[in-house]
Amino acid sequence: MTNTKPLTPFIIARESTYYTLLSLLAVIMVLPFLWSVGSSFKPDNELFSDTIRLLPQNPTFEHYINAFTTVPFGRYFSNSLFLAIIGVMSNLFFGSLAGYSYARLRFTHKQTFFRLQLTSLMVPGVVTIIPTYIILRSFPLAGGNDILGQGGTGFLNSYWAIFLPGAAGTFAVFLMRQFFLTLPGELGEAARIDGCSEFGIFWRIYLPLCRPALATLAMFTFQGGWNAFLWPVIVLSDPDMWTVQQGLQSFSFNNQTAYGPLMAASVVATLPMLILFLFAQRYFTQGIAFTGTK
Template sequence: MRKKRMINKFTLYISLVILTFIFLFPLVWMLVSSLKNEFQIFRDMQSLQAFLPPAPADVEGGYFHNYVAAFQRVDLLRYIVNSLIYTIGIIIFGLIVNSMAGYALARFRFPLAGFWLGVIIATLIIPPESIFLPLYVLVYDLGWVNTYTGLIVPFIANAFAIFLFRQFFLDFPKELEEAAKIDGCSQIGIFFRIIVPLSKPVFATVAIVLFINHWNDFLWPLVVASDESMRTIQIGLQYFMNEPPIKWGQVMAALTVATIPMLLIFAFLQRYYVQGLTHTGSKN
């Protein structure tokens, strides 16, 4: 039995390693291709050399020549800053608004609470594209076109985030809140002094979900941020594909730069992310 258990564990680990490499192949190929010129990219396409960096003697202008050329070709740094302002703004305000809404649904008893929860969850089935036109008209009437306000405000409230917060807060020990009330702490004080510091997993989970969703946004920034100075990174990447000549090395360099923030935020918050997914959904 012990030998069989060890064989099963070894098989599991080997399978996980193989799956890891399969999922990493596109990222590795993109990163390696960003270090090559056009000829090398297509020459190595059907061999293992596609996943290996070129020899230093075969590189003209250094390994990072495509990155330098990409930043010189378009204002890539400006697009990255715009995307960071857009996504971080949604995350900061979204965590505050959605966490307070989730806490209210988990703790407070008010008329039609179940109905409003159902309405919030029901909005998840509405395709975002179906409301872009009326949303754009509203943003236009408010004078928010080509502004960070127009990019951020419409997406602060998020039904999925509210649901995650509610599910997490349902498991939160009420004894801690009652003890704080006995000490004279107000309801808002309980939330920010007791609930928030002890809820890092769900906050990290929601932050990662919001960051990935809005860092990759294309349609809404394209509609509401038509000015070149307001373009986000996803809009800026289209320049490399639509404006000839298409330099695939520069395309891969720009894609690598656009991918780095997502990898970093997940790397730093993955421990809390897993905990958040584990704790949410354990109660109805």
């Protein structure tokens, strides 16, 4: 026997209104992106026309060509891709190690350390910019610094300054700990009886079971690294090391903005995130569901 409620006119009207509002909200959210895509294919005479059209009448790839020829946007793209991938790998590895230790290992004051680390999530990121900058600049024996951290630039103007501060973020530790808690502890006990080392238990037994959480964390980390703008502007002064978000501002110069190439470059900059979500959305939803059960 099924326990379904009869479809009364009130329920039908309520559901219709609900899905209509959701559809309208989805259209409102996707409309700016569609307008950017359409504008990237418009020639200049249509782009600055008084008549507003979503789709171009005479599509052209001119703006995409100019986006990669007027500025080294391809280099900016590869820089961001490299930094995002390195950030994902380091965050997954160190975040998983820390999360496993909090979930499965026993050591003194474990809960105290974990709670102290969680308190850092309540501190706005902009508050830590200056202390982090000073630490990176004064790092001993880096960037011409002496043993006391003086005389050079430390890790500034290098890729180390980008991914070192977030190599093991608090959110990564928290997310992985929550997922490790959902896995049965008997797996680790059986592996210990068989003589497996603690790192082997983590690497061979538990980590392969964490693919949904790893995919979720990878997406969040990649998104944060790919969209980062303020911190790269602060620590990177060499134009050859700029990220894609810094490269987008290159299309505005002398109080003028090249809107066509800017729209084309913006569309290209969104492609990695779209592709990543399309391929990892199944693991993403699983990771959110599993980590929310503990």
